[in-house]
Amino acid sequence: MHWHKCETQKNTMQPKEGDCMLTSTFIHLPRVGEKTERRWWKMGINSWRNWLKAYDMGWFAKFQLRSKWRKLIERSIAELENGNASFFAELLPRQEYWRCYREFKGRTVFLDIETTGRSPWDYITVVGIYDGHRYTPFVHNHNLNKCIEALHDKAIIVTFYGSAFDLPFLRRSFPNIYFPPIHIDLCYLLKRLGYKGDLKAIERQLGIRRDKEIVGLSVMDAVQLWMRYKHGNDVNALRLLIKYNRADVVNLKPLMDFAYHEMARRVRGVS
């Protein structure tokens, strides 16, 4: 019962703030759900390697599934090392994809699109992609289809309401587009944390600021900007539209960071 103290410095047994959620995740094992996972955490089993140690000490001797679990945990360690996000995408329930965020942060993209509207005949005007360091706009009739390459080899894609809007729209425009295996839709993640409303409303609630130039810009204004560029050759309108899109995309990152920590806190229980 004291082996866990060798592994971690403190006697707090549950995964701590700052721990990586994915490597302390067990709900991707068969017949392991929220309850079982939490029970293991309480016993001090707060990482895959910890679990294997417990296994070697005969901790799970009475469980029929122990060898299946062991294989999957060893596999999890290997697949994470190989950066195989699909492995986790297949085994984790969708609403738990957020757990992968920290481990795959280096291969995460934030995405938001602008269109001429929401009807079937409307089309994409701008795809904005932010990789955590650099923002890149892809513009209709310029470099729009290059956005496909920007997604190549990424592990996680983060959007706001993208599962209902951005991704279906993109797939309609580019039937062969590749999407990273793990899609985190902040709209639903934040709603579980009690934050609902559109992106701008949530930004305000969390104190995320926008540039003066675009702070008053509404969605309809964004559609208008494209029209001013397309039919009036107004390059400044396009510039402003891109600036608007940039704000949308870049702000997804602090929101994701926030949601990750809040979800981690919640899932560990109030301790």
Place this chain on the structure above:
DNA sequence: TACGTTCTTCACATGAGCGG
């Protein structure tokens, strides 16, 4: 071994809400 309990999983229906 036998039986009761706990937990996960699946299916289905309902309702909600945000995207331009």
Place this chain on the structure above:
DNA sequence: CCGCTCATGTGAAGAACGTA
């Protein structure tokens, strides 16, 4: 306003665990 998803709730089934 429409379309598209996801969350939530309920219930049932069954696997696995605990207990005696």
